[in-house]
Amino acid sequence: MKEDFLHYLWRFKKFDTLNLQTAQNQQITIVKTGDYLELAGPDFFNAQIIIDAQKWAGNVEIHLKSSDWYVHGHENDSAYENVILHVVWEHDTEIFGKNNVEIPVLVLANYVTSEILANYNSLVSPKSWIFCEKSISYIDSFIFKNWQERLFFDRLERKSKFIYDLLEETNQDWEAVLFLLLAKNFGLNTNNNAFFQIAKSIPFSVIRKESFEVENLEALLLGTSGLLDDEKEDVYFTDLKIRYYYLLNKYQLEKCHVDSVQFFKHRPDNFPTIRLSQLANLYQKHQNLFSRIIALKSVKDVYNLLGVSASLYWQNHYLFDKESVKKTKSLSNSFLDLIIINTIIPMQFAYSSIMGESVSEDLITFMNELTPEKNAIIDKFKSFGISSKSAFDTQTLLELKNEYCNHKSCLKCALGMELLKSN
Known part of the structure; x- marks a missing residue:
């Protein structure tokens, strides 16, 4: 037995409400059970109860046992001064308020049918999963x-x-928020925190200014991730590294330390090198992405808008200095489905909420396409x-x-x- 079951019984009057009596043999009529606000203090506020022909207005507190009143220290708490009825499953002691006046007690166990109780026990009996x-x-x-x-x-x-x-x-910069959220979700479960830190470490104003040259965006993202820290003979690696330190100096940025990106247990197409390159290409292709994201209404439109690939270098690389079989590494539909779920739909919902617009049906329709x-x-x-x-x-x-x-x-x-x- 749990208190939330007693809350349910009282809230919806799932007990015999006729001929109710307190443990002190007083007649009870429930006019109003009260407001269930789930706040600190009594369980139900502004109840109205008739006790022996006297109408009372106040609060109702519910416990499994009467003695729980003292276990929780309510007798010394001014928040419980207006309790007019103590509803319990088991009455094991009289209770008194802060003013030392006895509080009427209703024992619900006397008024709940065996059918309701059996249903509850059936619902909450231990199972393997739920x-x-x-x-x-x-x-x-x-x-x-x-x-x-x-x-x-x-x-x-x-x-x-x-x-x-x-x-x-971000001072209400929706474009900057979108970039942060996209970066986080491009990292999937393993690299989401690292990618989010990378994005937060680069002022979005810099991303805006450098979005016309994808190599500069890659240099910023890969450099901030720590993937350009080593020394390699690879020409593309060297070029990105030079660009990265040039951009740090140009914008007076400090080299940040973020969580290490993870390659372990990832399929090669999900390697952080590939995902960061795809993110860079997305922002090189679309300088004002937010307004387009908000306007999207179908999965097909998402595929068309966000259908980008990693840079040319990554067609035959997954790692620097290691060539692989040539493959155009585009964002897959299954990956974009995750972006819809975790980025696009939440952004559309948040924006519409702030703007006072209702897009509920559109969002459900959108999700039902996936x-x-x-x-x-x-x-x-x-x-x-x-x-x-x-x-x-x-x-x-x-x-x-x-x-x-x-x-x-x-x-x-x-x-x-x-x-x-x-x-």
């Missing part, structure tokens, strides 16, 4: 889809906080009968697992609450 794995596929599709939309926009809200912080740091992601979490949901037809589905399932299932927050989840009613 509590509802045997039931989730039976949830009404309308409820499931509505919850997916909520999950999708909750996920975007969380991602937007990072964007808003970057806007503050093929579903493949990972262990999505595969596990599929084994429970929850298949994904698009990236919209996979993103919402990731949000569900990471923000609800992992925290055992079934009673804050629309699916868990539905199962509690219908198990």
Whole structure:
């Protein structure tokens, strides 16, 4: 038994509300259960309760046991002075407020049906992965889809906080924020922090000024990454190194120390040399990328806009000084799908939110064009009968697992609450 179950019972009156009595044998009528704000202090604010024909307005506190009142020190806390009812599952002691007046206690265990309790125990009994794995596929599709939309926009809200912080740091420069976010996501999971540090170490004003010469952009990115620190006989390496130190001097920049970029366990096409070159070529091709990114409405448009390759040198290299079989190293559609999910959609959402525009339906349509992601979490949901037809589905399932299932927050989840009613 957890307190959140008692919150659920009280909030939605999932108990017999007729003939209620306090532990002190006082008659109770609930006029208003109160506002569930999940803030510090009592659990429900501004409740209205009639106790023995006397109407009271105040707050309601909920605990598993009455004695928890003292365990949490509420008797000395002024925030609990206006508690008019203490709702518990087990009454093990009388409780008194700061003014030494006894507070009425309602024991919910006396008024909850065995069916509701059985449903709760069924929902939260230990399972191998998530509590509802045997039931989730039976949830009404309308409820499931509505919850997916909520999950999708909750996920975007969380991602937007990072964007808003970057806007503050860059004096509201959306182009600079886009560059930082693109750099971070070009690094994928392994190099995202290192690439982000690289991008933050180079003023975007410098990127703007040098964007007409791709070698200068490569020199800045590769030099800041530390990949030009060695001595090599390679002509292209030497040229980039000379350019890098020239640009440091030109813009009075200090040589920065960032996290080392990683090659280990990467497919060659994901080597940091290739990804940084592709990023440089993207900014050489598009000097004003932000307005174009915001205007994108389809996956095809993204592929057309961001379809760039690494520089000519990298057609037959993955590393400096080591030739390889010639290959044009373009940004793949699968890589661009990740850029859409992690950069373009969050940027569009954040920008529209600040501008007071509604693009919710457009973003859902956009995500539904993308093929579903493949990972262990999505595969596990599929084994429970929850298949994904698009990236919209996979993103919402990731949000569900990471923000609800992992925290055992079934009673804050629309699916868990539905199962509690219908198990």
